[in-house]
Amino acid sequence: MYQGGGSITLFIIVVTLLLALFAVLNIYKQRARKQRIKKIGMSDIDRMDGHQFEQYLALLFxxxxxxxxxxxxTRDYGADLIIAKDSTRIAVQAKRQRNAVGISAVQEVSGAKAYYNTDQAWILTNDRFTSSAVKLARSADVMLFDRSKLMDFILQIHPDLVPIPRNILQGVPAKEVICQCGEKMIKRKGPSGQFWGCKAFPKCRYTQPIR
Structure with a gap:
């Protein structure tokens, strides 16, 4: 009886130690993932305009x-990039924005798939997709990469191969002016003349001089 009780106690101790080990490993993995996500530079991607985001994805692929x-x-027929690998051609639409990507993007890239005669159609965004866009994408066989899936995709790539978003911001001229909050900026007029003001005003009051 005593030996049986000892065996049960030993089993409980082993199980407890294993659970503790798994918990520690899980915490380590989560911390490592957070560090890698930080190195991805999503905050810098959020500051890109559409042109810079396209160039970033072009370098990434x-x-x-x-x-x-x-x-x-102009007249891209719904695709920003056409990528190819192992005889598979893909029409890619890049959506760097501050709100959910809607159904029109799925319609556009589906048209691009037909126009460019590609095998697949993808949309990559730093944000999310509306439920209508997700529903149509399923029926149209369009692959969607929202913010989370985009990060997962980048994390699967060796860090040395991933382009640095900040270098894109500094090296590729923007065709739009992006606020520090990630929203587009528009020209506004004040007592001292024109200036760049955030489109999200009054929620965001960031301004920038026009150079």
């Missing part, structure tokens, strides 16, 4: 072996 074609700035 090139780094992992895709051939990349950047479509014309």
């Amino acid at each position: 090139s780094a992992i072996g895709y051939s990349v074609q950047v479509t014309p700035a």
Whole structure:
């Protein structure tokens, strides 16, 4: 009887130690993931304009072996990039924005898939998708990468291959002015003349001189 009780006690101790070990490993993995997410530079991606986000994705796909074609700035027929790897061609639409990507983006990239005769169609955004966009994407066979999936995608790539968003911000001229909150800025007029003001005013009151 005593030996049986000892065996049960030993079993409980082993299980407790294993659970504690798993808990510590899980905490370590979560901390490591947070550190990698921080290095991704999502806050800098949020500060990009649409053109800079396209260039960032072009560098990202090139780094992992895709051939990349950047479509014309106008009349792109719904795709910002055409990427190809292992005989698979993909129409990619890049959506750097501050609100949910709607159904029109799915419609546009579906049209791009037909126009460019690609095998797949993807939309990548730093934000999220509306429920209508998700529903249509399922039926149209369009792959959606929201903020979370975009980060997961980047985390799967070796850190040395991932482009640094801050370098894009500094090296690629923006075609739009982006506020520090991530929203677009528009020209406003005050007593001293024109200036850049956040589109989200009065929620955000950040301003910037026009140079």
